[in-house]
Amino acid sequence: MSETTHTAATTRASGPGRLLVAVYAxxxxxxxxxxxxQILTRFEEAPLAYSLSALAAAVYIAATVALARSGHTSRRVALAACTFELVGVVAVGLFTLLVPEAFPDDTVWSLFGIGYGFVPLVLPVLGLLWLGRSHPRTPDAASSAPPSHRG
Structure with a gap:
């Protein structure tokens, strides 16, 4: 692993990144x-809501693992998971607001995560910001090349 990649991965899993991983976990x-x-005891009562809760769980697991690990693949998975989570929270939040009868029981993402203090809405935004902040910056080849002297 290059020093830049190692530094970015270490940064991603330390300090505030460690807290982010803990909240995701x-x-x-x-x-x-x-x-x-819900699925084992009452699935027939609200199959859509309980399936969405299971999907949210899978996304949180993927984000947790990817944020905690180093490397480009883990970073891509974390970006995908956080993006999917944000889209999911907004879509499910809107759907539960506009068509509440479709959700006889809440999901983690119902009404934008109101049952969890809106953390499900804020968490992917923080995850994406953190991934952007901890992304390794590689200098452009042109800017790192020594200046040419014509003469």
């Missing part, structure tokens, strides 16, 4: 537990 465990119980 907490949501992964909570959403997995909630959806598992």
């Amino acid at each position: 907490l949501f992964a465990v909570a959403a997995t537990g909630r959806s598992t119980v």
